Amino acid sequence: MNAPPAGWHDASACLVDGSGNVIAYSEQERHNRVRHAIGDGFNKPTAAARFCLEQAGITVDDLDTIAIGWDIDQMFPGFFADERELASHATGFDFPGRLPEIVLVPHHRAHAASAFYASPFSEAGVLVVDGNGENESTTIWSFSYDREPERKYGLPRTASLGYAYDGASEWLGFHHLDAGRTMGLAAHGRARGLVVETLVDTDGDGLRLAIPPLPENDGRATIDEIGSHYGATVTAWRELYAKLAGADRPTVPADRLTEDPAAVLVAYTAQRLIEDAVTSLAATARRLTGVAELCLAGGVALNCSANGLLPGPLFVPPVPHDAGVALGAAWSVRPPRRPGGAISPYLGEDVRADGVGPTAAQGLVRTGFDPDRVTDLLLDGQVGAVAQGRAEVGPRALCHRSILAVPDTTAVHERVNRIKHREQWRPFAGVTSPQYAGTLWERQEHLSRYMLGAARVTDEARRVAPGVVHVDGTTRPQVLAPGTAPAVEAVLAALAGRGAPPVLLNTSFNDRGEPLVNSAADALAAFRSMDLDFLVLDDALYRRTPGGR
Known part of the structure; x- marks a missing residue:
């Protein structure tokens, strides 16, 4: 967990099994709708932890260990009477019966574990750079599946x-x-x-x-x-x-x-x-x-x-910031047994678990999701959103909770910034298929998986996708791995089938000052509050009726 009293922002919870497999992972902000989960009473990852338990079908009584990504005893010496009080303060849960083992993982050690064990590498150096941990702001680690991690610097x-x-x-x-x-x-x-x-x-x-x-x-x-x-x-x-x-x-x-x-x-x-x-x-x-x-x-x-x-x-990793220490703390106790390839970021709430009733959809026209119809809307210059499957973790929208548009003009960049109530100088990212990525920007082996590296664009990108080219000639691309985001993958394929460049503007589905949408209810509320033209929600397409909000 990333939890108070040390983890005062980006509270989060992650549940792994005895083999280090991630069962569920979520950030508190997605549940309480307060960005970064800042504020008195908001920064405990209680709702995120409850989601993880529900996803696994267990209760706190079934937990073996609670790992927290801070050495709280060092930072708050004598603050808690005992481990039971610490556990309750950090999680917001009561523990009247058996108390799980409490493990306090140094902050940078947790950060480092979250990166290495999420990677496809069997051995790597890990560079951790942040504001601060307990005693440091930058550390270098050596990680391998064959030995204990070693702090080098x-x-x-x-x-x-x-x-x-x-x-x-x-x-x-x-x-x-x-x-x-x-x-x-x-x-x-x-x-x-x-x-x-x-x-x-x-x-x-x-x-x-x-x-x-x-x-x-x-x-x-x-x-x-x-x-x-x-x-x-x-x-x-x-x-x-x-x-x-x-x-x-x-x-x-x-x-x-x-x-x-x-x-x-x-x-x-x-x-x-x-x-x-x-x-x-x-x-x-x-x-x-x-x-x-x-x-x-x-x-x-x-x-x-x-x-x-x-x-x-x-x-x-998709969660390099403080929310990631929930994953790293858990993996410091129960690391994966071998490299399993880069981690899937789609570990949060599933919109299919949140049924949409007639009241929630009032004023909207619902039809089944049809990628050809959505492609028609996008090619017509419309801007829509998608909320499909389990939410991605981390701050980057990776096509499960995204706003999408065809980026063939700079005007679409201006409109999406207006929709999100952002400054016009803010940039947007592009998403495409692996087959087309090399024609648009420099290839990145791993950074474009989670939209975490700027890449210089090609002349072709400037021609066909100016809406995602920043003023310095870069973009922050996502290359969509097959099978990871079916709705967006289908639309990219439909664009290619029409002879149009298979690239979309992709930005987070949230209004200014809000976290990414999480549930179906969040998606519908954000759709109503923003000037979006359509919403793909699970397997349905929603559009406004004339005058409908």
Whole structure:
């Protein structure tokens, strides 16, 4: 689990069996509909855990172990009277009878396990980069199925690349958990050929940041110390960006940030810091572990632009951020016995389990799903959504909870951003079949499986799919593996059958500030609240009646 008191955002729960097979996995935000599950009373993964138990047909009494992806005893010494109180606080469940074994897995160890055991590799180095764990912000690990994981390298909390990026996001007026907006804005700096300050020295194996690490105790850090260090370090970075920009904040609102040279400068400066540092750390990981195969985890591994610069073989799991430590903690206790290929991300709630009654569908016309009919709508310029099968885990929509459009013009990019109430400078990703991917963008062996690496597009992509080409000439592609998302796969095939390019704009099915839709009820509610033209829900196609909402 990723659970309080340490896991205060992106709470999640994962259930594995005795052989390490994943039975169910879900993020709390998908159930309570509060993005990142932030807020007093919202950040316990109770609903996510309950979903996992129900999926397996068991109760808490059947659990052998509860693994939490933080060393809570270190961070909150003496906070809990006993393990029963800790278990109840973390999960929100009562344990009146037998208490499962409680295992506290160090945060970076859990991150690393979530990446390696989700990968197809039998041996790999793992680079973990995030805001902070208990005592570190960056670690390098050596993993193999033949031996225990080994920590090879570490940087302290206040040498945090995550903190450095947070400082830029906060200067821009964003929440630090919304750093994807900073990354999207940074591309405008790259496209303009900005020359920016280099804020990291990457000579040798170490990193020397422009903001030196604060003095830290060599011993075990408490949550108060971590909070104090975070505030001081992020403030120092924010002040540095202000000095470089010559301003304390942007001069325009968020939807016009591309018009503010200082805002673009700050975003691109922070992005280059991450790219330079991660490129150096990846090389260090390969040298220290002696293997070419590399996995990434931690919140910084969501930085698709940085990931896309790294040479392969490279794997990033669908949940590299803090929600992923639920999986990594479970696998630290019950690891898979052998590589099983890259993990399926479709481990959440199934829309087929949530029947749609006549009241929920009032004002809508329901017909059976027909890929040819959906293709007609898309080729006519309509924008729709799909909610089919089990929800994907992680922040990227992977065609089970997606908004779709034909990206043959830049106008569709503008319309989808309006539908999602986003800034017009925000980019979109494309999805296509394995057979067509090489004609659109650079091939990526694993990153395009979960839409976690930027790739440079081809001239053909600029011609046939300008709606998914970002200003710097990249996109964040998804290559859809056969049999993983039947509705979208059928539409791509239908497009090809018509002689149209089999590529779609694919973005998350959610309105601004909301998590991805989870249940059928969520999908219908989001469809009604957004200016979408149609909805594929399980095996049905829903459209509005005239005047219907």
